[in-house]
Amino acid sequence: MNQDTDLAFLQYCENDDLRVLCDILTFDHDGKIRYSESLSDCDSYLTCYPDNMRGMWQELASELQKFGGNSILNYIRDGQGPSYEKILRCVCKRMNVEDLDMNDTVEDIEQKLLITVSAKAIGQLGEEEIRSVMEECPIPVLEYSKQGLVAALMTLRVVNQRLFVMVIRTVMNVTVEALVGRGVASACMGIFSRGMSALCGPFGWLLLTGWTVWDLMGPAYRVTIPAVIQVAYMRVKYLYMSDSKEIAA
Amino acid sequence: MMKDDDIMHPEDRKALQMLHKIPYIDSVCRSIIETEYEGLCRGENLATMLKASSQSVPRVFHLMKATCQRIGLPMPEVYIYNDPVMNAYTYGETSPFVCISSSSVERLDDRELMCMMAHECGHILCKHVLYNSVVRFLHELGEEFGIISYSLSGPIYLALQYWSRRSELSADRCAAATMGEETFQRMTMKIACGLSDIGCDPYQLVRQAKEYHGHENHSLWNKIQQNCRMAFYSHPQAVNRAWEIDRWKNSYMYKKLRRETQE
Ligand SMILES: [Zn+2]
Numbered sequence: 441m442n443q444d445t446d447l448a449f450l451q452y453c454e455n456d457d458l459r460v461l462c463d464i465l466t467f468d469h470d471g472k473i474r475y476s477e478s479l480s481d482c483d484s485y486l487t488c489y490p491d492n493m494r495g496m497w498q499e500l501a502s503e504l505q506k507f508g509g510n511s512i513l514n515y516i517r518d519g520q521g522p523s524y525e526k527i528l529r530c531v532c533k534r535m536n537v538e539d540l541d542m543n544d545t546v547e548d549i550e551q552k553l554l555i556t557v558s559a560k561a562i563g564q565l566g567e568e569e570i571r572s573v574m575e576e577c578p579i580p581v582l583e584y585s586k587q588g589l590v591a592a593l594m595t596l597r598v599v600n601q602r603l604f605v606m607v608i609r610t611v612m613n614v615t616v617e618a619l620v621g622r623g624v625a626s627a628c629m630g631i632f633s634r635g636m637s638a639l640c641g642p643f644g645w646l647l648l649t650g651w652t653v654w655d656l657m658g659p660a661y662r663v664t665i666p667a668v669i670q671v672a673y674m675r676v677k678y679l680y681m682s683d684s685k686e687i688a689a
Numbered sequence: 690m691m692k693d694d695d696i697m698h699p700e701d702r703k704a705l706q707m708l709h710k711i712p713y714i715d716s717v718c719r720s721i722i723e724t725e726y727e728g729l730c731r732g733e734n735l736a737t738m739l740k741a742s743s744q745s746v747p748r749v750f751h752l753m754k755a756t757c758q759r760i761g762l763p764m765p766e767v768y769i770y771n772d773p774v775m776n777a778y779t780y781g782e783t784s785p786f787v788c789i790s791s792s793s794v795e796r797l798d799d800r801e802l803m804c805m806m807a808h809e810c811g812h813i814l815c816k817h818v819l820y821n822s823v824v825r826f827l828h829e830l831g832e833e834f835g836i837i838s839y840s841l842s843g844p845i846y847l848a849l850q851y852w853s854r855r856s857e858l859s860a861d862r863c864a865a866a867t868m869g870e871e872t873f874q875r876m877t878m879k880i881a882c883g884l885s886d887i888g889c890d891p892y893q894l895v896r897q898a899k900e901y902h903g904h905e906n907h908s909l910w911n912k913i914q915q916n917c918r919m920a921f922y923s924h925p926q927a928v929n930r931a932w933e934i935d936r937w938k939n940s941y942m943y944k945k946l947r948r949e950t951q952e
Pocket residue numbers: 808809812857860
C-alpha cells in the first residue's frame with residue numbers, strides 16, 4: 441500500500457498513544473479481537489507491541505488505510521487504498537462536522553472533528569463536571585457553562601494550541617471518570633483488561649456521546665471513526681510539541 | 690500463572706469467538722462430551738493403557754506434575770499407550786486427561802517430554818478440548834452412520850480443520866513459553882523424523898521452512914498444490930510450526946512468559 445505522507449508523523453508519537461491506536465484497530469470495545477484485522481500476526485507487531493510502538497508505525501498507517509478502504513470507501517477506491525484525507529473527510533461527514541471547506545488542510549479538518557466530538561461529550565456532562573474541566577485548565581472565560589466551554593475550545597484552537605490540547609485531554613478524562621461513576625462503562629470494561637489503554641482514548645468520548653447511535657453506524661465505522669479521532673488527537677499533540685516554542689502560553 | 694489470552698494465536702482466538710456466537714454451543718458440546726464420550730474414553734484408557742503415577746512410570750508422572758506447576762494448571766491424568774509414532778493427545782472437558790505414546794517417552798529427553806506435555810496443557814488452557822472433541826465426534830458420526838454426508842459436512846469439516854491447525858499454534862506457544870523455544874525446536878525435529886539423535890543444531894526446521902516457503906511461492910501451481918494438501922491436515926506442517934515459534938520468540942509476550950516460568 442502506498443505510504444500516506446499525512447500519516448508519517450506517527451513515527452514521532454508517544455508509545456502509549458500509538459498503543460491506543462493499535463488496540464482500536466485490533467480489538468473492539470469489549471475486548472474481542474476484530475475478525476478482519478491483520479495486524480496482530482505480523483512480524484512487526486510481534487516485536488514491537490506494546491512497548492516499542494514507533495517501530496510499527498508504518499503497519500499501523502497501512503492498517504488504518506485498509507480499514508478505511510475496504511469498508512467505507514469502496515466506491516472511490518482506485519486500487520491503491522484511499523488517502524488518509526479521504527477517510528478523514530468521510531468520517532467527518534458521518535460525524536456531522538460542520539463548516540468544512542474544500543481548502544481545509546488535514547490539520548484543520550481534524551481539529552474541527554475534535555471540537556465536534558468534544559462538544560458532544562461536553563453536552564453530556566453535568567454542571568459540576570463542566571466546572572471541574574474549566575477549573576483544571578486555566579481557561580480565560582467568565583461563564584462556566586457548556587456553551588462557554590465549547591466556545592473556549594473553538595477560540596483556543598486558533599490562539600493557544602497548548603491549552604487546546606489540555607482542554608481536550610481534560611474533557612476526555614472527566615468523561616471517562618463520569619462514565620465509570622455512572623456505570624455506563626461497565627458493559628465495555630473488557631477493554632480494561634488490555635491495560636486500560638483504549639478507554640483512555642476516544643472510546644471514552646464515544647461512549648458518552650451515545651453508544652446506541654454509534655452501534656447503528658455499522659462495523660466499518662466502529663473501527664475507522666475512533667481510529668481517526670485518535671490520530672487527530674495525536675497530531676494536535678504532536679504539532680503542539682514540535683512548535684511549542686513559538687506559542688505563547 | 691499462564692492465561693489463555695497470553696498464548697492464543699490471533700487466528701485461533703477469532704475462530705473461537707466465531708464458535709461462541711453459535712447459540713447454546715457450549716452447553717450442547719459439553720453434554721455431548723459428558724454423556725457420550727468422556728466416560729467411554731476414560732474406560733478405554735483404564736482398560737488398555739498404562740496410567741502414570743508415583744509408582745508406575747514415575748518419570749512421566751513427575752515431569753507432568755512439574756509442567757503443570759509451571760503453567761499453573763491442575764494436573765490431569767496421564768496415560769501411556771503403545772505406539773511407535775511419537776504423538777500425544779488430550780481429551781475430556783470436566784476432567785481432562787493426556788495420553789502419550791510410548792515412543793515419545795522413550796525418545797524425548799526430560800525437557801523435550803515436558804515440552805510435549807506443555808503443548809497438551811496449552812490445549813486444556815485454551816479450552817480447545819471442548820470443540821476438538823466435538824469435531825471428532827461429528828466426524829465419526831458421519832463416517833459410521835452417514836448421517837452427515839460429505840457434501841454437507843465437507844465445507845464445515847474443512848473450516849474446522851483450519852481452526853484445528855490454528856489451535857495447534859496456540860498450544861505450541863504454550864510449549865515454547867514453558868520450556869523455551871530451543872527445546873521446542875528440538876522436540877519438533879524429533880517428532881518430524883522419529884529419531885532420538887538429531888545432532889546439535891535445533892534450527893534445521895526453521896531453515897527448511899524458509900526453503901519450503903520459497904518452493905511454495907515459486908509458482909502458482911506449487912502454491913495451489915501445497916494449499917490443497919494442507920486443507921485436509923488437522924495439524925500444521927512441522928516446518929510451519931517451527932517457523933511460527935521462531936517468529937513468536939521475538940515477542941513481548943514470549944519474553945514475559947519466559948521470565949515468569951524461568952527455571
Ligand atoms: Zn496439539
